[in-house]
Amino acid sequence: MLACLVRKRMKFSGNLVQTWKLGGVGASARGRRRMSSGAEAVVAKERADCVVIGAGVLGLAVARELSRRGREVLVLDAAASFGAATSSRNSEVVHAGIYYPPNSLKAKFCVRGRELLYRYCSEHGIPHRKMGKLIVATGASEIPKLDLLMHLGTQNGVAGLRMLEGFEAMRMEPRLRCVKALLSPESGILDTHSLMLSLVGEAETGKTTFSYNTTVLGGRVEGNQIHLHVAETRSLESWNGGESLSQMQQLELIPNLVVNSAGLAAQALTKRFHGINHRVIPPSHYARGCYFMLSGSRGPPFDHLVYPIPEEGGLGVHFTVDLTGQVKFGPDVEWIDGVDDISSFLNRFDYVVNPKRAEKFYPEIRKYYPELKDESLEPGYSGIRPKLSGPKQPPADFVIQGGESHGVHGLVNLFGIESPGFTSSLAIAEHIATRFLK
């Protein structure tokens, strides 16, 4: 009933809360709820089957998987369209599964996700290229780290890994400079936007409805079931931090299953779920990564992706190319703090690439690409990693939390889905459907 009405309404409004305010949704109950501040908020209540919070690649993959299994899904996103946050701001690399500790979720989902992703791309005509990757040691001191990566990749079941002497790698890539390289034939690139568009289409072919411009403000647990408080994003845009969020006009959704895939906002949102065990919510850290584009070159300098040895917080300033042939270098690592809840809900991050950061890029890139010309880098774009570990801390694994950890049946939280999150998305969706659908 709800999905049907929302779908009908979406043709001219695209926003679930607006639909309710105009009387379009068959609200099962309407009323006023007294808030702790003493103020009253107008609240309508609706039941739903599955609600996915966030239409990034994770939310889209989960929605598709749930609807393939016959479930009715409502996807809510604060933005005006899908993929507005991190899913449009990454390297677009299909990772092989090398860097992660054996048996970690990152290793498991990356390897499985890569297989599913290549298969999906082939079957659905999504542009992609398994171009292979060289991870390079540019000095003797880096060779043990390369050996460790070879060991990890092999343990993780990545096929075809081969250690190359510097001269072998440089014969394959004449513009490269290195003393040793690890060749990963399974790595590649894809058109992330086409993939997301295809996932939206597949989800909609099933029983999925999308409501954009719709922000989940928080929720509460009643009888071991989560109730979500949902508002129009528009009503938050002018929010100045004064009036309590809970006083805004809201729709209260009561789903059987909620998947919180709000990316950078996942922890902030979970902290606004009253009645769940907040002690299990991991800390949030944010690390911006900037990209610079290569200008004035006749074509990509390399046929393979080229990555240096990983640095703290990231995989190092690497060479990649998109499917149109545009060369980019990045991302670097810049820790940011002071992110408030509304900024994370509304994706109000500073994504501007400061041209001065190029000064640090030139020497990093020239370690493996010495011919890089002066003035050839132009500011590109940036993305922000949703990290669970901060500076100087060891890297953290993905966290997928169900009722066994936070105590609420039917709530699944996805935390820290940084790289290789895109590669892992179809595998994580498969896992969620298998583990949490009753």
Ligand SMILES: Cc1cc2nc3c(=O)[nH]c(=O)nc-3n(C[C@H](O)[C@H](O)[C@H](O)COP(=O)(O)OP(=O)(O)OC[C@H]3O[C@@H](n4cnc5c(N)ncnc54)[C@H](O)[C@@H]3O)c2cc1C
């Ligand atoms: C610089 C960088 C490079 C990367 N490179 C790669 C790579 O090459 N390969 C790879 O596999 N992975 C890569 N990743 C990781 C990958 O991009 C992410 O893991 C993936 O995009 C995360 O998707 P998501 O759906 O979890 O989050 P997002 O794409 O951030 O989506 C979250 C959605 O939730 C919505 N939202 C937030 N709060 C609310 C709310 N309160 N109510 C409603 N909606 C809300 C947002 O609007 C957003 O659309 C990279 C990441 C970064 C930052």
